[in-house]
Amino acid sequence: MDNGSGSCLKCVELTKVYGMGRTKTLAVDHVSLEIHNKEIVSIVGESGSGKTTLAKLLLGLTEPTEGEIYFLGKKRDISTHKKRLEYWKNIQAIFQDPYSSFNIFRKIDDVLLDCINMRDGKNTPREEKIRMMSEACSFVNMKFEELTNKYPFELSGGQMQRLMIARVFLLKPKILIADEPTSMIDACSRATILDMLLKLNAEEGTTLIFITHDIGLAYYLSQTVYIMKKGRIVESGTAEEVILHPKEAYTKRLISDVPKIREEWDLSTVVYSTE
Amino acid sequence: MPKVLLDVNELSTKYVTRFHEDVYAVDRVSLKVEEGKSLGIAGESGCGKSTLALSMMGYYFPPLHYVSGDICLDGKNITKMDPDVIRRKILGTEISYIPQSAMNALNPTQKILNFIQDVIWAHNPKATKEEILNLAKERFKLLGLPESVLYKYPVELSGGMKQRTVIAVSVILGPKVLIADEPSSALDVTSQKMVIKMLVDLMQSGFIKAMVFITHELPLLYNVVDDIMVMYAGQIVEKGTADEVVLDPLHPYSRGLMGSLIVPEEGMREQKLIAIPGAPPNLKDPPSGCRFAARCKYVIPQCTKIHTIDMQELGNGRAYRCIFY
Numbered sequence: 001m002d003n004g005s006g007s008c009l010k011c012v013e014l015t016k017v018y019g020m021g022r023t024k025t026l027a028v029d030h031v032s033l034e035i036h037n038k039e040i041v042s043i044v045g046e047s048g049s050g051k052t053t054l055a056k057l058l059l060g061l062t063e064p065t066e067g068e069i070y071f072l073g074k075k076r077d078i079s080t081h082k083k084r085l086e087y088w089k090n091i092q093a094i095f096q097d098p099y100s101s102f103n104i105f106r107k108i109d110d111v112l113l114d115c116i117n118m119r120d121g122k123n124t125p126r127e128e129k130i131r132m133m134s135e136a137c138s139f140v141n142m143k144f145e146e147l148t149n150k151y152p153f154e155l156s157g158g159q160m161q162r163l164m165i166a167r168v169f170l171l172k173p174k175i176l177i178a179d180e181p182t183s184m185i186d187a188c189s190r191a192t193i194l195d196m197l198l199k200l201n202a203e204e205g206t207t208l209i210f211i212t213h214d215i216g217l218a219y220y221l222s223q224t225v226y227i228m229k230k231g232r233i234v235e236s237g238t239a240e241e242v243i244l245h246p247k248e249a250y251t252k253r254l255i256s257d258v259p260k261i262r263e264e265w266d267l268s269t270v271v272y273s274t275e
Numbered sequence: 276m277p278k279v280l281l282d283v284n285e286l287s288t289k290y291v292t293r294f295h296e297d298v299y300a301v302d303r304v305s306l307k308v309e310e311g312k313s314l315g316i317a318g319e320s321g322c323g324k325s326t327l328a329l330s331m332m333g334y335y336f337p338p339l340h341y342v343s344g345d346i347c348l349d350g351k352n353i354t355k356m357d358p359d360v361i362r363r364k365i366l367g368t369e370i371s372y373i374p375q376s377a378m379n380a381l382n383p384t385q386k387i388l389n390f391i392q393d394v395i396w397a398h399n400p401k402a403t404k405e406e407i408l409n410l411a412k413e414r415f416k417l418l419g420l421p422e423s424v425l426y427k428y429p430v431e432l433s434g435g436m437k438q439r440t441v442i443a444v445s446v447i448l449g450p451k452v453l454i455a456d457e458p459s460s461a462l463d464v465t466s467q468k469m470v471i472k473m474l475v476d477l478m479q480s481g482f483i484k485a486m487v488f489i490t491h492e493l494p495l496l497y498n499v500v501d502d503i504m505v506m507y508a509g510q511i512v513e514k515g516t517a518d519e520v521v522l523d524p525l526h527p528y529s530r531g532l533m534g535s536l537i538v539p540e541e542g543m544r545e546q547k548l549i550a551i552p553g554a555p556p557n558l559k560d561p562p563s564g565c566r567f568a569a570r571c572k573y574v575i576p577q578c579t580k581i582h583t584i585d586m587q588e589l590g591n592g593r594a595y596r597c598i599f600y
């Protein structure tokens with residue numbers, strides 16, 4: 001039984017190598033972590049540290065070179081198309097570029113309708129479907145009536161990400177992986193998106209894996225933080241532990257790199273990289 | 276009296292679209308940037324920041340059109356200058372603009388050195404390859420960029436390095452004023468800080484004499500520029516020093532922006548963010564009166580009854596556009 005604290009998703013020595021020979025990249029390097037039901041976890045690291053690759057491994061979008069993934073305490077099996085579709089009912093993702101995740105030729109109401117049909121659409125009457133879609137839109141503070149007959153490109157980046165969250169609301173997966181969902185949208189809409197993710201967790205019990213290069217967002221949002229550097233987890237703990245009392249120099253740098261208001265943002269310590 | 280390098284007075288511009296639905300993207304904007312100073316422009320996407328940047332350089336190529344107002348660059352009125360002349364004689368040498376997506380617009384089949392040659396030859400066709408190479412080497416060294424970058428293709432460079440290269444090239448003809456449009460928004464925090472340090476160094480070493488920095492990231496602006504203007508739906512709604520605007524915002528919109536900042540500082544987790552509800556108006560048909568009224572929690576009937584709301588000047592460059600406060 002799901003008692004709220006059981007193991008939701010776990011990986012052991014997860015490794016991903018891209019390419020071969022001289023062009024080999026060790027993108028994820030023996031990562032082990034355990035995420036509990038209803039937990040909010042952040043994975044923080046600089047660009048190229050392997051965050052997106054880790055997300056793809058957890059989502060089953062790419063094969064690990066080594067290592068195991070456990071879902072709800074059992075070894076994950078996505079060896080057949082049917083099993084994979086079953087797994088994807090439990091785990092969903094939102095990516096950095098919301099426009100890339102949508103079929104631009106499908107109207108927004110159809111996008112939402114697909115979500116309902118994917119669950120148990122066959123037995124749901126039409127009025128009930130409309131009610132569910134309206135409910136999903138109001139969950140993200142949008143009006144269903146304003147979205148009907150529109151195409152994704154008619155929405156702003158912030159509205160698109162909210163639509164993605166409305167999709168997740170309808171699909172009701174156990175886990176949501178949000179990979180830099182706010183880095184391509186306005187700082188002004190960022191708070192709105194983060195608060196909607198928090199609401200998804202609080203009201204729907206969605207386990208949230210939040211991926212970012214901005215440790216400030218991780219601090220605001222999450223209970224547990226994993227710091228990723230060159231494919232490895234180099235530090236982890238509660239958000240307070242890791243961000244208020246960081247141990248690794250790398251973590252300290254990630255914190256000091258975020259511009260602040262009340263604390264000094266020291267430019268004199270910046271070392272120009274040569275790559 | 277400090278010299279004013281960029282002096283924009285009541286400038287209005289618009290986009291003329293095919294279906295005669297004009298977009299009034301810049302509405303009566305006034306600003307001054309003195310020698311040695313940097314100005315930040317903040318505001319959510321679509322409020323007209325990039326259009327303002329083009330407009331204040333006199334860069335009026337269709338669909339962008341001049342409507343009214345004046346622009347003085349280093350004492351010279353450039354308002355009525357032919358945009359083609361501006362492109363040849365002013366851009367790059369007097370004022371330089373780094374567009375929002377510049378680093379992704381580099382020609383992928385061209386090495387950085389060839390890109391620099393093109394930039395210099397467009398301005399001075401007589402420059403020799405050797406002169407250009409020497410200048411490029413000298414500049415790259417000065418700005419902390421490895422010389423090897425000159426011989427690389429854009430794909431071989433990281434995002435941060437590409438952006439630093441773009442900045443180095445944008446100032447290679449020695450402009451007085453640099454306008455940087457969201458130069459770090461696509462980068463991770465570490466590369467962002469390098470890009471910012473480079474811009475700050477350019478200012479501090481006197482390499483450029485003034486800077487306009489455009490971004491929607493307020494904590495970043497706060498740490499980089501002297502003065503800040505907040506833009507909303509084509510208009511300036513507040514201006515002042517960085518301290519004044521960030522620590523003591525007057526306009527309800529600016530206050531809303533400050534209320535939704537996320538920084539890794541103790542106490543942030545306990546803070547309730549207050550996101551501004553709703554969306555900005557369509558600039559094809561902006562509402563009369565206060566353009567923020569529909570989203571403002573302090574709104575009173577006069578806000579939309581008065582046809583135009585003027586800036587309330589408080590002296591020393593501090594001003595805001597609100598009748599309630």
Ligand SMILES: Nc1ncnc2c1ncn2[C@@H]1O[C@H](COP(=O)(O)OP(=O)(O)O)[C@@H](O)[C@H]1O
Nearest residue numbers: 018019025027046047048049050051052053054
């Ligand atoms: N499909 C791919 N093929 C080859 N290398 C890749 C691929 N995707 C990512 N990489 C490399 O793997 C490393 C980690 O990338 P990524 O997981 O995207 O990191 P992040 O999301 O933290 O920026 C980088 O060095 C990147 O260049």
Ligand SMILES: Nc1ncnc2c1ncn2[C@@H]1O[C@H](COP(=O)(O)OP(=O)(O)O)[C@@H](O)[C@H]1O
Nearest residue numbers: 290298300319320321322323324325326338558
């Ligand atoms: N080429 C164009 N034609 C018509 N409208 C445009 C064009 N470019 C921008 N706009 C409109 O002008 C307004 C301001 O855009 P922009 O200056 O790009 O804002 P920002 O840089 O603040 O995001 C927006 O409403 C945008 O849709």
Ligand SMILES: [Mg+2]
Nearest residue numbers: 051052053180
């Ligand atoms: Mg990534």
Ligand SMILES: [Mg+2]
Nearest residue numbers: 324325326375
């Ligand atoms: Mg812009």
